[in-house]
Amino acid sequence: MTTAPDAPTWRLVDAPHAPGVDHPDAWAYHGIADLERAVGLADLGHDDLAPRPVDLWVESAHQEHVRQVRVVAVETGDEQGGAGARRVVGHGALALPVVDNRHLAMARVAVLPSHRRRGIGAALAEHLRRAALLEGRSTLFAEVEFAAEPPAGAAGAVVPREGDGRVAADLPGMAFARRAGLALEIVSRRSVLDLPLPAGAVEGFVAEAAAHAGDAYRVHTWQAPVPDAWVDQLAALEGRLSLDEPNGGLALEPEAWDGVRFRVEEGKRAERGEGLLVTAAEHVATGTLAGMTILEYAHDRPGLTEQESTVVLPEHRGHRLGMLVKAVNLREHARVRPATRRISTWNNETNGPMLAINVALGFRPAGGSAELQAPLVEVASMCRG
Template identity: 35%
Template sequence: MNGTLLLEELVLPAIPDGEDAGDFLAVVELNNAVCANDAGTDDLAQAPAELLAGLRDTADEIQRIFVMRERGAIVGCVIVGHATAEPTSTQFDLMVLPENWGRGIEDALLARAEEETRALGRKVMQTWTLHPGRTDGPTVTPATGWGVVADTPLAALLRNAGCTLEQVERNSAFDLTGPMDEVRRRLDESIAAAGADYRLVEWTVPTPDALLDGYAWALSRMSTDVPSGALAVDEETWDADRVRRREERLIEGGQTMSVTAVQHVPTGRLAAFNELVIGAERTEVTHQFCTLVLREHRGHRLGMLVKCANLLRWPDIAPYSPRVSTFNAEENRPMLDINEQIGFTPVSYAGAWQKKLS
């Protein structure tokens, strides 16, 4: 690395369009450019307000941004985050565009991520890489054996640094501009199959007080009930306050979330849920966040039920959004089967990497 490069921590601005927000906006631009380059789609871009809301709130996750400057300009970045309640790992996102690769920038940023992980006393560091939907070159197979990703320079960097590709996720999209007859038909079939023990409940955040505790419990199960391969995942503890903080971050970032859930009538607990989210610009892509059928309620077509119900509810919220983008583990065949039956098609892929520190 030459002497014109300087690695330093970025100070966050108070608001995304303030006079001191120039460097932060450069990081947002870099993030979106790297996502588009690596995945081959613009669907994964984030608005400045969305990213800043998550970075500034440190109650549940603390994130530090380290940037590499060259003559003042930002030419690389790594964001290192860790959950405040869960003790095992850090998650990092390393961003360098192809024209700046191979000059030691990526190596220095990766080393800084590991240094931060060790300073926190954590034993695991994890990251997710993006990959195009099709590749004719070499590929890497994850430890699960499900799926492959393109063997990119970032993948090679991580592998050479001792990281293991633990899992591959498929990024799929659903066309919101087409007919919804099939979605409606599958919803009706799912409601009939679920029977009288299950009823559909829907809301737009903030979550109604009466559903907060049940929603918190369901969110906590995302850490235990979804396929994660050999990734070190702490069981998360959620309560009403944590749900509220999450929703406040979304609202502060200009985002709107619709939740469709199924309530188990005999117990009153939520058995399944699906989340759709869009930013302040309602003509942009919709993102599906969490979808889960709790393990003890599987086999009743609840996954199909909540997904179809939210897709049918969504045009009332964002009628001009062109599509829904979602990620699912390649080994999660039940959820991928649902997606494919509804009409989701593959767009890109993500690789989940992990390094265990000695």
């Protein structure tokens, strides 16, 4: 018997979980990580954003705050060789917050460049759309990363409903997401700080910011685990960030953070083989943590560090505390991770104050992502036939 020329050579399989990332049943996590690395290298020119198998495994092993749905497209011809031979050519993931933002379903679909335009992405998206509806979710989010913005005035650029930034309409992910009915709400800028910084640069930033902040504040820098005495305040700052960060028209609710959640995230970082560096500014008179910033790094990716949450409480803004905590954390980072070559971060183009600090520190634009959303009932099925 011969195979019809247009018969699919792939099928969808629920990604199995496994007792450990090196267990044979963890094949899907390895396949997804390989795929995302290939997609990153082809579409963005780097694999900085690609998750490692352990990142995926940890997300699935700890679903108390965000549940995961994972489906993979595997080549049918490979199945005779057993589980280890399954080749993942596409994957779909749905993140479903469970303690806050219970209206949201955050989707990711990716297909190997060699396997695109065969309906794999549409089949994965349809699987996720149905799963999100069954979960009673009402809003679908998706992100499409890009390597560079099209120049101002370029034909075929899509502009967001709010804020600056542009995205090429012919980017495969944009064409795909817009075909499904998602709209571009905001653009998020990725920025990279090349290391090492020129001699004396960090000291200069620290000194200038400290002079503005004065004696009313003192800084603390911790690695994980952070001291018990401060964990609840650090968690409260994470919650405050989710309340204050400008997100345009994205239907985001503030996140519910407490010390237990902060510890869960610390535990997940440890399982992922990641370190944490947090610098916080204490308001001396009240013992309140007025602001903080976090750097996070995988020990097996020595060249790259991620700049995560930075926030200053509204009543303590205007004293250069954002710059102070960031600069002090960078100084400490240079001490604990001298071999790192770049720090990467994300800021919504609507977030002028944070972008200004990052630009002053020397972060340069390095692509970004389109943040898209749609009411789930309006998302179209893209499956053929």
